[in-house]
Amino acid sequence: MSPRVLDEQSLLAREQMIIEAALNIIEREGVENFTMDKVVASVPFSKGTVYKHFNGKEDVILAINNQSLVILCDFFARAAKYEGSPRERMLLVNFSYLMYSLLHPVLFTVELCARSPSVLERCAQTRIDTFEAKQTTLLLIIGGIIQEAVDKQHFKMPETMGVEQVCFSNWSMAYGIISLLSQQDEKCDVRAGLKVERELFNNNNFLLDGMQWLPLSGDRDYKKEVVKALETIFPEELAKLAQAGLRLDL
Amino acid sequence: MSPRVLDEQSLLAREQMIIEAALNIIEREGVENFTMDKVVASVPFSKGTVYKHFNGKEDVILAINNQSLVILCDFFARAAKYEGSPRERMLLVNFSYLMYSLLHPVLFTVELCARSPSVLERCAQTRIDTFEAKQTTLLLIIGGIIQEAVDKQHFKMPETMGVEQVCFSNWSMAYGIISLLSQQDEKCDVRAGLKVERELFNNNNFLLDGMQWLPLSGDRDYKKEVVKALETIFPEELAKLAQAGLRLDL
């Protein structure tokens, strides 16, 4: 009898089951209470099999994050293809990141954990490679908008910078704001009076104005434009947020 | 015989010993390998005593972070009192955060961990309060610079914003850049071509230019000023970095 070799198909299916089981646990109990034992218990395979797919618990967390990035990527793409000036779409991409963090708070929390050094250091290199690749995809969407702005002469690239650097400017700005303000549950001094959507809007305008990316915020009512555009791009998502009592207040 | 009651003095001394032992372990083995067992083994008290001081492992991590913030606070203060325009000092405060992350990479890593939701959720409320308080102190230093810029009419506060919001703009910008670029060890696509000091410098100028905070970057050679100021404020620290092969390349 020839040795049966598992086809890639079913291997992937199994991996997918594990990832989904893990996400379920995290959604019910929080990342901080996530364990491999619980995963194994809620999946029809043994520990050994689970460990054949994943280096360990941290590796599972990164795997979840890698999947989440597909959702985020879709958000980015929808924002990027909106018809509007490049600058407006840049703003919209950042707001799509915010939408993502609000609609999928657990996934966003997983992302924050996945990025923390103590987790990343325990992951399989191939999974880190996938993570990097997905991240690059996201940055390329931003890069495309920047390139278009340059082509349309809305924006003149500073001599000392490349496209990747302008990408990173935008991304790190949004990441800083959203990650620092996303742990909203506590009643804490520091974040009092800060509204994530407003800070994101303001900072984005400052940053792009500082880059001289036209049209400047003084010449356009970006607030109105963003509100309108979001309703076009994310109608169902906004409804879902409103249902949860969350309303963007620009 | 009257029951001996431990004075606060020795309680604090003991807590300090535990914190230092923990930091030692983290410095040797990394946050990801930090355990309470190891702490107890390297300290002359029993498990029970350690747990009398700390809610658990995460609580110890936050305690370390709270202490580290004193060092960071000193860095901020030194940058803030440099003689120079408010805008220059704002830039310097952000660079002092960068200096801190380079000089104390382990402490900065601990900060990233401490901020991650899975850790924060397990800490004692009083320790979280201390964390918030220290954070507020940091933001107040930034706030003082902003206030001074307003007083000197270098900067007109946007009508829709308060001082805390401008503080947060600056802080989140620096935090986003430094935290995303600080896990430098891996050879990863995304961060290729990005230099943390340069991105921080550029983004800060964009942000402040966008805010119309005078003097604008076109009217001043901030690069030269920052280099000179850092040599004045952090001479020993820069030497230590250079010794480690790290040189700020603006």
Add this chain to the structure above:
DNA sequence: ACCTGAACACCGTTCAAGT
């Protein structure tokens, strides 16, 4: 009043034994 460390439940990971 305070401290100790044994004890327990749980977790991560491995690998010899099975099919």
Add this chain to the structure above:
DNA sequence: ACCTGAACACCGTTCAAGT
């Protein structure tokens, strides 16, 4: 070739017993 789950080492946390 692949899977299983017992086994092990370690970890976090508690608390009855000691001083």
